[in-house]
Amino acid sequence: MSLSLHLSSGRWPRLLVAFLLSTALTGCxxxxxxxxxxxxxKATEVAVQAGALPEGxxxxxxxxxxxxxxxxxxxxxxxxxxxxxVASFNVKxxxxxxxxxxxxxxxxxxxxxATNVNRWRGQVGLASLSPEELxxxxxxxxxAGQRAELYxxxxxxxxxxxxxxxxxxIQHRDGTAWFFKMTGGEALVAAEKPRFVEFLKSLQFQVxxxxxxxxxxxxxxxxxxxxxxxxxxxDGKPTWQVPAGWRExxxxxxxxxxxxxxxxxxxxxxxxxxxxxxxxxxxxxNVNRWRVQQLGLPAWYDADLKKETRSMEIEGGKAVxxxxxxxxxxxxxxxxxxxxxxxxxxxxxxxxxxxxxxxVAGHKDEFARFVQTVxx
Amino acid sequence: xxxxxVKIFTSLxxxxxxxxxxxxxxFVGTVAxxxxxxxxxxxxYFKHWLVWGIxxxxxxxPVALPGGYLLGTLLLINLVAxxxxxxxxxxxxLGIQLAHTGVILLLVGQLATDLLSHETVLRFLEGExxxxxxxxxxxxxxxxxxxxxxxxxxxxxxxxxxxxxxxFKHANLPFTVxxxxxxxxxxxxxxxxxxxxxxxxxxxxxxxHFDFHHAADTSSMDEKDIPTAILEFVTPERSLxxxxxxxxxxxxxxxxxxxxxxxxRAGPQMADSIAEKLAASQAITVAGKVFSFxxxxxxxxxxxxxxxxxxxxxxxxxxxxxxxxRSRVRLQNPQTGEDREVEIxxxxxxxxxxxxxxxxxxxxxxxxxxxxRVPSSALQVVRNPGWLTPYAGCFIVALGLGIQFMTHxxxxxxxxxx
Numbered sequence: 001m002s003l004s005l006h007l008s009s010g011r012w013p014r015l016l017v018a019f020l021l022s023t024a025l026t027g028c029x030x031x032x033x034x035x036x037x038x039x040x041x042k043a044t045e046v047a048v049q050a051g052a053l054p055e056g057x058x059x060x061x062x063x064x065x066x067x068x069x070x071x072x073x074x075x076x077x078x079x080x081x082x083x084x085x086v087a088s089f090n091v092k093x094x095x096x097x098x099x100x101x102x103x104x105x106x107x108x109x110x111x112x113x114a115t116n117v118n119r120w121r122g123q124v125g126l127a128s129l130s131p132e133e134l135x136x137x138x139x140x141x142x143x144a145g146q147r148a149e150l151y152x153x154x155x156x157x158x159x160x161x162x163x164x165x166x167x168x169x170i171q172h173r174d175g176t177a178w179f180f181k182m183t184g185g186e187a188l189v190a191a192e193k194p195r196f197v198e199f200l201k202s203l204q205f206q207v208x209x210x211x212x213x214x215x216x217x218x219x220x221x222x223x224x225x226x227x228x229x230x231x232x233x234x235d236g237k238p239t240w241q242v243p244a245g246w247r248e249x250x251x252x253x254x255x256x257x258x259x260x261x262x263x264x265x266x267x268x269x270x271x272x273x274x275x276x277x278x279x280x281x282x283x284x285x286n287v288n289r290w291r292v293q294q295l296g297l298p299a300w301y302d303a304d305l306k307k308e309t310r311s312m313e314i315e316g317g318k319a320v321x322x323x324x325x326x327x328x329x330x331x332x333x334x335x336x337x338x339x340x341x342x343x344x345x346x347x348x349x350x351x352x353x354x355x356x357x358x359x360v361a362g363h364k365d366e367f368a369r370f371v372q373t374v375x376x
Numbered sequence: 377x378x379x380x381x382v383k384i385f386t387s388l389x390x391x392x393x394x395x396x397x398x399x400x401x402x403f404v405g406t407v408a409x410x411x412x413x414x415x416x417x418x419x420x421y422f423k424h425w426l427v428w429g430i431x432x433x434x435x436x437x438p439v440a441l442p443g444g445y446l447l448g449t450l451l452l453i454n455l456v457a458x459x460x461x462x463x464x465x466x467x468x469x470l471g472i473q474l475a476h477t478g479v480i481l482l483l484v485g486q487l488a489t490d491l492l493s494h495e496t497v498l499r500f501l502e503g504e505x506x507x508x509x510x511x512x513x514x515x516x517x518x519x520x521x522x523x524x525x526x527x528x529x530x531x532x533x534x535x536x537x538x539x540x541x542x543x544f545k546h547a548n549l550p551f552t553v554x555x556x557x558x559x560x561x562x563x564x565x566x567x568x569x570x571x572x573x574x575x576x577x578x579x580x581x582x583x584x585h586f587d588f589h590h591a592a593d594t595s596s597m598d599e600k601d602i603p604t605a606i607l608e609f610v611t612p613e614r615s616l617x618x619x620x621x622x623x624x625x626x627x628x629x630x631x632x633x634x635x636x637x638x639x640x641r642a643g644p645q646m647a648d649s650i651a652e653k654l655a656a657s658q659a660i661t662v663a664g665k666v667f668s669f670x671x672x673x674x675x676x677x678x679x680x681x682x683x684x685x686x687x688x689x690x691x692x693x694x695x696x697x698x699x700x701x702r703s704r705v706r707l708q709n710p711q712t713g714e715d716r717e718v719e720i721x722x723x724x725x726x727x728x729x730x731x732x733x734x735x736x737x738x739x740x741x742x743x744x745x746x747x748x749r750v751p752s753s754a755l756q757v758v759r760n761p762g763w764l765t766p767y768a769g770c771f772i773v774a775l776g777l778g779i780q781f782m783t784h785x786x787x788x789x790x791x792x793x794x
Contacts, residue, residue: 034532035548037523038677039507090695098694106746119745159690159700179746184694250565250589 068103071202073195076101091184091192099184099192101199105176113170116179117151123183124155124164143171143180143200150200152193154186165189167196173205240374243366246271261355261363269355269363271370280348283309283341287322290337290352295326314342314372321368325357336360340371349374385454386461394451397442404430404441413595415513423490452483471780478773485765493760496676497736499629500684501752505708507681509757510673513600515623517607519549519669535671538605550662554608556618559590562604564624564634566650577606581658583620585650602630605671609660616660619669625654626672676757678729680709685717687753689741701738703753720755732758 068086072078079088089101118128129137138149148171157164163186171178180203182189182196242248246259259271280286284305291297300308312321319342328335336357342349353360353367384390405421411431412420421427422444430439442450459476496509515535523529531548544553565587567576577583588604604622608615624630631654639647659668686704691697702721707714707728718726726733733755740751 031534031536033534033537033544033546035529035546036532036677037527037529040522040526040528085696088696098692100691100694100696102696104743104746116746119742123742157693160693162693164693188694250563250587255565 067205069204070199073199076195076199091188093188097185097188099182099188101182101196102179104179104181106179113149113177116170117153117168120151120166120168120181121153121155123157124153124166125158126153126155141169141197141200143169143178143203144173144205146171146173148178148180148200150197154190163187167193169200240370243363243370261353261359263356263359263362267356267359269353269359271367272352272354273349275347275349279343280350283320286341286350287339290322290339291324291326294329294354295324295335295337296329297324297326312340312368312371315375317342317344319343319371323364328354338364338367340368342371342374344376349376382457382461385457387454388458390454391451391458394447394454398447398451401427401441401444401447404432405444407432411595413593416593416595448483448487452480452487455480455483468783471776471778471783474776474779475773476776478769478771478776481765481772482769485762485769488762488765489760492762493758494676495759496674496757497754498682498733498757499737499752499754500682501750502684502687503750505681505683507679508675508677509755510675512673514674515603515626515671516674517553517605517621517669517671518626518675519553519667521665521667532675534674535603538603538671549667550665551609551611551616551660551667554610556606556608558603558605559588560603561591561593561601562622562624563589563591564622564654565589566638577620578618580617580619582622582625582654582656585653586624588620588622588624602627603671607669611662616662619658619660621658621669621671623671623673625656625658626670628655631655676759678731679711680707680714680729682707682733682755684753687738687740687751689738689744689751691741701735701740701753703735703738703755730759730761732760734758 070087072089076089076091079090085102085104087101087103091099091101112131114129114131114134117134121128134151138151141148141150148169151166151168151170153166153168155164156162165184165186167182167189169180171180180200182192184192242259246261248257248259250258255272255274257271257273261269261271263269284300284302287305287309288299292299309320309322312319319340322337322339322341324337324339326335326337327333334357335354337352337354338360339353340351342351351367351371353363401421405417408421408431409417411434421430421441424443425446427441427443430437430441455476459473459480463473495512497512498506498509500506517533517535517538519531519533520528529548531546533544533553537544538555538558540555540557542555542558544555567585567587577588590604594601602623604620604624606618607621608618610616624634631651634654635647635651637647638650657668658670659666661667683706684703685706688700688702688704689698690700690702692699700721702719704717704719705726706717707726709715720726720733720735722735725735734757735753736756737754738752739749740753744751
């Protein structure tokens with residue numbers, strides 16, 4: 001027995017229209033004005049994270065850190081430094097056990113030693129102690145000629161219930177709190193402790209070789225050293241005279257100002273003006289950023305800086321002028337860069353003329369005069 | 377004529393042609409993602425009836441293609457029509473009928489998912505309570521006024537409607553909103569004193585401290601377009617001035633990013649001061665009633681609230697490899713009196729009120745604690761009423777094919793024995 005179903009052709013248009021209509025109607029949803037009543041929102045949302053750093057906490061990542069040099073113990077593997085770490089190692093045993101070593105610098109006191117050590121104690125299931133009691137548990141070690149405190153914490157990891165051990169070391173050095181930490185299973189960390197202490201003794205801080213790169217967690221920034229004005233500049237109302245032929249264009253979030261200069265045959269150069277609080281990471285770090293990241297040149301050392309830069313008279317003081325030639329990392333074209341760094345109380349101004357070598361050469365003097373006319 | 381139409385819509389040739397177009401569309405739409413960006417390409421090629429002009433390996437070609445909606449709809453019509461036309465009831469045909477029904481269910485289910493599903497994100501800091509989640513990309517112009525002692529009334533105009541020259545009137549608003557200009561993506565720069573020789577966009581509100589510029593649409597998956605609109609509020613009597621409403625100032629996460637950028641270069645105090653100016657509320661007053669407004673991520677409100685009690689980011693012992701992201705939340709529903717704690721972690725979402733809350737992002741763990749930040753968590757909130765249809769569709773197709781196969785097998789074996 002079979003039943004055949006054939007629709008009369010008169011029903012087709014109705015079916016089709018009904019389908020298309022329903023599809024079209026449902027497809028139009030979500031674009032109308034909505035009205036709703038909701039509980040009032042608290043206006044404190046934005047301030048929550050702003051106050052999160054301890055009072056007086058200096059900015060994170062804005063300081064030029066000295067470069068660390070060490071002797072890697074046998075059996076340790078250097079791992080990729082991630083997030084806030086400047087160095088990272090791991091130790092693996094044949095039976096799959098692992099330990100992690102990290103080095104993290106944080107500006108200022110980073111919330112205080114007691115807070116940090118008690119947080120570590122919590123990670124191995126130990127109760128918090130008062131600062132006085134903690135001092136008694138600290139072992140003294142020496143890192144690069146200065147005293148540091150080592151906390152040897154042994155207990156059970158609350159998450160796994162396994163025996164765990166932390167060797168945490170804190171050293172305060174030139175306004176930075178350095179954290180050296182080894183974490184892992186009880187037995188492995190205990191066995192590695194002599195090597196960890198040897199590693200600490202091998203550490204050296206090379207202040208002269210400031211980082212040529214931005215800190216690892218730095219957000220991408222276009223242009224040269226970048227900044228927003230500080231309170232003093234807001235009050236000081238700096239002014240300048242823009243030379244004829246310079247065209248001001250939006251500089252983006254971080255530049256104070258940006259100008260373009262057109263040369264012959266489509267050649268171009270640009271002037272970027274930016275400002276940083278403090279020393280902006282230091283002269284060497286900024287010049288090396290121009291050299292390495294923007295012009296593909298090798299980094300300079302302090303001695304090169306002294307040899308290759310020259311002093312320039314400006315309104316109410318002196319600035320440092322540097323001239324560089326290389327290949328523009330963004331365009332692959334030959335480029336010339338004239339940079340002027342103006343240190344002022346509590347802030348540093350950066351002026352950069354960069355672009356086609358001919359255009360830069362033709363406007364170099366004009367650029368210098370422009371910097372000299374700025375009244376802060 | 378009608379018979380011819382029926383013949384076309386029930387023909388197998390149409391199925392083949394549509395599937396061929398489908399292959400071309402998927403290929404072209406996938407290649408275009410490199411130039412147009414994932415979301416724009418998905419929207420333009422697959423969520424449209426027709427595609428005018430395609431981008432092919434960086435070249436813009438003046439080609440028209442049927443869009444995903446058109447192909448899907450025609451395939452569905454074709455399948456249903458053929459099914460109805462050739463329908464014959466009988467045990468021998470049961471397998472085929474079921475398999476076709478399953479495919480129809482899959483197509484309808486996909487259409488339902490596309491039209492009815494919603495994905496939003498709920499971000500909260502530890503200790504914070506929220507009863508809404510936000511669109512990851514869409515914005516809305518929210519005009520907010522007091523409704524009662526502890527209630528506010530929100531009139532939300534979808535960001536997609538904010539186009540140059542548009543006008544909005546609403547019974548709950550005693551003024552008209554005119555869009556003088558609108559950019560789908562924009563850039564922002566702080567108006568340092570040295571730059572103030574160029575006039576601000578307007579002399580009201582946030583525009584006094586910031587310049588906003590039009591920017592090209594982003595094609596990167598990691599970035600999103602941040603819109604800005606220049607608005608004029610007009611009552612029948614007078615204009616209430618021109619204002620700038622921008623996604624830069626209406627989104628807590630964006631403000632936090634701007635602050636972080638300035639914090640590194642200008643110090644925390646200046647960064648906080650800039651962020652404060654950016655986050656400052658903007659409002660107009662009409663007949664004694666205050667209306668604050670912001671171009672903020674589109675919101676979806678719930679009848680219940682979630683409080684983030686604890687955000688845990690644990691790592692494998694002795695490594696910094698993430699092991700577990702886990703949010704402990706308190707769920708409170710005043711209507712049902714429910715008040716309970718729930719743990720949300722990978723593969724263990726919270727399903728409640730027709731919504732599914734998945735663990736999505738997290739800013740917690742030792743690094744966050746060391747830096748003195750408050751731990752936070754983000755949950756992906758998915759509403760998909762059609763989520764069961766693919767399962768049901770596949771099951772019915774499998775059942776149909778199984779029956780079909782078994783019917784033939786049994787018949788074959790019986791014939792061989794005979």
